[in-house]
Amino acid sequence: MNREELIEQLKAKAKEIRRHIIRMTAAAGSGHPGGSLSATDIVTALYFAVLRLNPGNPNDPDRDRFILSKGHAAPLLYAALAERGFFPLAELLTLRKLGSRLQGHPDMRKLPGVEMSTGSLGQGLSVGVGMALAARLDGRDYRVYVLLGDGECQEGQVWEAAMAAAHYRLDNLIAFLDYNGLQIDGPVAEVMNLEPLAEKWRAFGWHVQEIDGHNFAEILDAVARAQEVKGKPNMIIARTVKGKGVSFMENQVDWHGVAPKPEQVEIALAELE
Amino acid sequence: MAEKIATRDAYGKALVELGEEWPEVVVLDADLAKSTKTILFKKRFPERFFDFGVAEQNMFGVAAGLAAAGKIPFCSTFAVFAAGRAFDQIRQSIAYPRLNVKIGASHAGITVGEDGASHQAIEDLALMRALPGMTVFVPADAVETYGAVRAALEIDGPVYIRLGRAPVPVIHGPDFVFRPGEAVCLREGKDATIIATGIMVAQALEAAQALAAEGIEVRVLDMHTLKPLDAAAVVRAALETGAVVTAEEHNIIGGLGSAVAEVLGEECPVPLKRVGIRDVFGESGKPEELLKKYGLTPAHLVEAVKEVISRKKSLFHR
Numbered sequence: 084m085n086r087e088e089l090i091e092q093l094k095a096k097a098k099e100i101r102r103h104i105i106r107m108t109a110a111a112g113s114g115h116p117g118g119s120l121s122a123t124d125i126v127t128a129l130y131f132a133v134l135r136l137n138p139g140n141p142n143d144p145d146r147d148r149f150i151l152s153k154g155h156a157a158p159l160l161y162a163a164l165a166e167r168g169f170f171p172l173a174e175l176l177t178l179r180k181l182g183s184r185l186q187g188h189p190d191m192r193k194l195p196g197v198e199m200s201t202g203s204l205g206q207g208l209s210v211g212v213g214m215a216l217a218a219r220l221d222g223r224d225y226r227v228y229v230l231l232g233d234g235e236c237q238e239g240q241v242w243e244a245a246m247a248a249a250h251y252r253l254d255n256l257i258a259f260l261d262y263n264g265l266q267i268d269g270p271v272a273e274v275m276n277l278e279p280l281a282e283k284w285r286a287f288g289w290h291v292q293e294i295d296g297h298n299f300a301e302i303l304d305a306v307a308r309a310q311e312v313k314g315k316p317n318m319i320i321a322r323t324v325k326g327k328g329v330s331f332m333e334n335q336v337d338w339h340g341v342a343p344k345p346e347q348v349e350i351a352l353a354e355l356e
Numbered sequence: 357m358a359e360k361i362a363t364r365d366a367y368g369k370a371l372v373e374l375g376e377e378w379p380e381v382v383v384l385d386a387d388l389a390k391s392t393k394t395i396l397f398k399k400r401f402p403e404r405f406f407d408f409g410v411a412e413q414n415m416f417g418v419a420a421g422l423a424a425a426g427k428i429p430f431c432s433t434f435a436v437f438a439a440g441r442a443f444d445q446i447r448q449s450i451a452y453p454r455l456n457v458k459i460g461a462s463h464a465g466i467t468v469g470e471d472g473a474s475h476q477a478i479e480d481l482a483l484m485r486a487l488p489g490m491t492v493f494v495p496a497d498a499v500e501t502y503g504a505v506r507a508a509l510e511i512d513g514p515v516y517i518r519l520g521r522a523p524v525p526v527i528h529g530p531d532f533v534f535r536p537g538e539a540v541c542l543r544e545g546k547d548a549t550i551i552a553t554g555i556m557v558a559q560a561l562e563a564a565q566a567l568a569a570e571g572i573e574v575r576v577l578d579m580h581t582l583k584p585l586d587a588a589a590v591v592r593a594a595l596e597t598g599a600v601v602t603a604e605e606h607n608i609i610g611g612l613g614s615a616v617a618e619v620l621g622e623e624c625p626v627p628l629k630r631v632g633i634r635d636v637f638g639e640s641g642k643p644e645e646l647l648k649k650y651g652l653t654p655a656h657l658v659e660a661v662k663e664v665i666s667r668k669k670s671l672f673h674r
Contacts, residue, residue, distance in 0.1 A: 144426070191424070191453050199424060203448035209414045210449060213421020213429075216406065220382070220427065227421075240445070243414035251406070 089132060090299045096166065097127040098355050101328045103162035103175050105351045108342040111179035114187070117338040119159035121263040121296070121323040122230060126151075128302040129228055130163040138168040141195040147225050148214050150199045152207020153232035153261065154188040155340070160197070161185050169196035205238025207231065208258060212248050215256040215316075226310070229258040234266030237275045242287065248316035249288030256316040257309045261296065263325035265336045284318040296321025329354055360523035363554075364462040366498035367519050368393025370505040371430060371460075372400045378509055380428045384419055386412045391521075392432040392462045412437045416445035416457070423455040428509060434468075435461035435518060439480035450514050451487040458508045459484075462519040465605035466633065466650055467555060467643035469522070476638040482610020484516040485583050491515040491536065492583040494604075494612075496557035497527045500580050503534020511536070518554060520605075522643045525558045527578070537581045539589035545573035548661050548668070549593035549600050553579045553612045556603035556631075556652065563657035574661055582612060587619045594624040599664035601629045603657055605647075608632035627667035629660040 084092075101123050108114035126149075130136075134147040151160045158178060165172045170184070177183035184193040188202030199210050211229040218225050235241065248256055260280075268274045277283070284291045290312045294301040302321070309317035325339070326332025329351040332343075343351055375381045375397055382404045389395040389407060398405040408415040412433055419429040431438070438446070438461040450457045466476045484492050491511055495501040501519065508515040527542070542557070543564050552560035557578045564574040575597050577589055594600055600620065604612040613630030620628055633650050647653050 148425075199420070200448070200453040203444055205413075206417050206420075206445060206449050209417020209445070210421035210424065212414070213418035213423070214425045215421075216418065217422050217425030217427050220404070221425075240411075240413040240417065243408075243411035244417065246411065247408055247414055247418065250409075 093127055093131055093299045096131050097123050100127055100159065100162040100166060102352055102355050104158045105329065105343055105348055105355070107158045107162065107175050107178040109345065109348045110176045111342060113179055113342050114158055115155040115340050116158070116343065117265070117325040117332060117335070118153060118232060118261065118263065119156045120327045120329065120332065121325045122156055122261040123159055123327065124297045124299060125230065125259050125261065125302060125321055126159050126163050128299055128306070130167050132303060133306050134228065135225065136167065138196065141169060145223055145225055148198045148227045150207045150211050150227070150229045151189055151201055152229050153204065153235055154201030157185070157187065157189050160189055164194070164196040170194065204232065204235040205240040208241055208244035211256055211258065212244050212251070212253060215248070215253040216251060218255055226255045226257060229256070231258060231260045233260060233262045233264065233271050233277060234274070236260065236277055245284065245287040245289065252314045253316045254312050254314055257306065258316070258318050260318060260320045261323050262320055263323045265325045265334070265339065267339050269336055281320055288315060289318045290315040291318045291320065293320045294322070296323035297327060358525035358527070360525055361498040362521060362523045363495050363498065363501045363519040364393050364521060366501035367460055367462065367505060367517070368396040370502045371397045374505055374509060375401055375404070378428060380426060381509070382406065382422055382427045382429050384408060384415050384429055384431045386410060386415045386433045386437065388433055392460060394432045412442040413445050416442040417449050419457045420449035420453070420455050423457045428456055428458065430458045430460050432460035432462065434475060435464035435477035435480045436475055439477060439483045443483055447487060451490050454489050454513050456512055457514050459514070459516045460519060461516060463521045464518045465520060465555070466638040466646045467520055467522040467605060469643045469646065470640050472640040473637040478607045478633050478638065479610065480518065481582055481606050481612070482614070485610065485615065489513055490583065492518070493580060494518045494554040494582055495580055496554055496578050497524055499526060499528035499530070499532050500534055503532065504580065507534055507536045520555050522555070524555050527558060527561070534580070537584045537586055539586040540578040540580065541575065542578050543574065543576040545575040546597055547572050547574060548665050549575040549577060549597045550603055550657060550661065551577045551579050551590065551593065551600060551612065551616055552603035553582060555605050559652065559654050560603050560657055562654035563661065566654060566658050567661055572661065572665065579612060582615060585615045585619065587623070590616055590619045591623050594620055594626040599627045599668040601631055601657060601660045601664055604632045605652060606632055607635055609635055627664040627671065629664050631657055631660050
């Protein structure tokens with residue numbers, strides 16, 4: 084398969100995952116579609132073109148690790164895992180229901196493929212540092228990928244982890260920042276400004292790239308470059324649109340944590356044909 | 357007088373010794389390696405030691421990642437920072453996913469001394485005890501500390517080990533076997549029971565000796581495991597001695613006293629007195645001065661035992 088074909092496949096897969104996110108959150112009557120849709124292209128690229136995984140052996144010690152630090156984007160992670168074959172697609176509609184393996188935020192003890200229980204923001208990057216250190220101690224060549232939200236970077240622990248990753252020169256750590264610019268209380272720039280964001284990560288000793296988080300060519304190129312970096316952890320700041328792919332959700336802060344109603348589902352799914 | 361060793365010293369030595377046996381063990385610290393004694397491990401296994409600087413939240417998150425990848429991290433810092441500063445990380449990233457992280461929390465209680473209330477953890481046991489799946493050890497001496505570290509290694513899941521700064525008498529002989537969740541009866545008696553944990557075990561033994569001189573025979577239980585609590589031993593003590601005193605270097609709210617009261621309340625109510633810090637913050641001072649001021653000496657235990665015995669007698673004579 085050549086690169087153009089791969090990118091076409093990823094686009095189709097991303098559309099399918101976005102459709103799952105709409106259906107899942109609607110069935111649950113709650114959940115976080117906005118930040119799931121903004122990060123869909125990044126996660127799709129990782130699960131279908133980057134991560135070394137074996138759904139038949141989810142605990143393979145040599146697998147790449149992916150940590151969804153912004154755990155509220157659980158619908159996105161679940162849709163990607165199901166599409167990747169970790170569990171049946173039909174189970175997606177059990178999201179947030181009593182007895183389901185698909186908890187409101189990811190639970191590593193319930194669902195295969197979930198590498199870390201997340202949901203309390205700011206903790207995933209530290210976990211990624213731990214896994215990257217373990218890989219080095221064990222002489223294994225797996226990589227650790229972490230997806231952070233932008234609002235999440237307001238947590239001090241993120242910067243503690245940033246310091247530690249650079250201190251220990253963890254070049255097997257590749258973080259994405261889903262920079263959609265909106266958090267619950269409004270625009271990130273108004274609630275608690277993060278800028279200059281790339282400069283901050285660079286100042287902490289990271290190799291930083293800035294890309295369009297909805298452009299698969301840019302995502303794949305950034306990962307490839309990050310994989311070549313030696314002696315530094317990697318940050319890929321991906322500019323994204325909250326609610327991407329569904330016109331009435333795009334850039335609307337209110338869609339952070341609200342599920343679509345049946346008539347809205349129809350419109351959304353039609354747009355994602 | 358028995359030899360005195362601080363449990364933190366024993367912890368540092370145990371890590372080195374067991375580190376030889378368990379290659380998966382890694383040790384993490386947050387700029388306190390000299391105080392927590394993890395420096396001993398750092399010297400022996402530099403490649404398996406990681407300092408995270410003054411950043412406890414990150415340290416516990418990193419420990420979760422290491423554990424998820426098959427390592428057995430021992431995360432060490434002062435109890436105030438472990439259970440306090442990093443409580444959310446311990447809850448969300450360690451206890452909830454049941455990861456195999458061991459927490460070596462030193463400088464617990466008021467006997468930290470001169471540093472004062474900001475450094476005297478008196479609530480850590482309440483916090484750790486309330487976390488589902490968390491095992492909580494409070495060793496009384498150097499021998500128990502070694503046993504607690506070994507037991508922690510054999511448990512698959514999070515363990516909190518509470519350690520002290522000040523030297524404490526060695527109570528147990530070299531043949532002592534640490535059995536998690538099993539209270540140790542150090543002295544038999546029929547009149548009352550003192551259930552003690554941590555540094556208060558030695559105080560309880562002194563109190564029991566003083567009481568014996570007055571003809572009062574007191575059972576002394578060393579409750580080195582606060583969770584899971586040896587409820588059977590508590591009930592047995594209540595049935596057989598009819599009165600209980602708890603002794604802990606912790607707030608009487610949420611620690612050993614509460615744990616014992618919960619069992620007695622449900623299973624076998626008898627007169628109970630909780631000896632501990634009575635819901636106040638400590639202050640600067642020498643450890644022995646603080647123990648006296650906050651009511652944690654053998655003399656206080658003697659008084660408490662007499663009180664529960666008189667309550668027991670008045671019950672019988674009603």
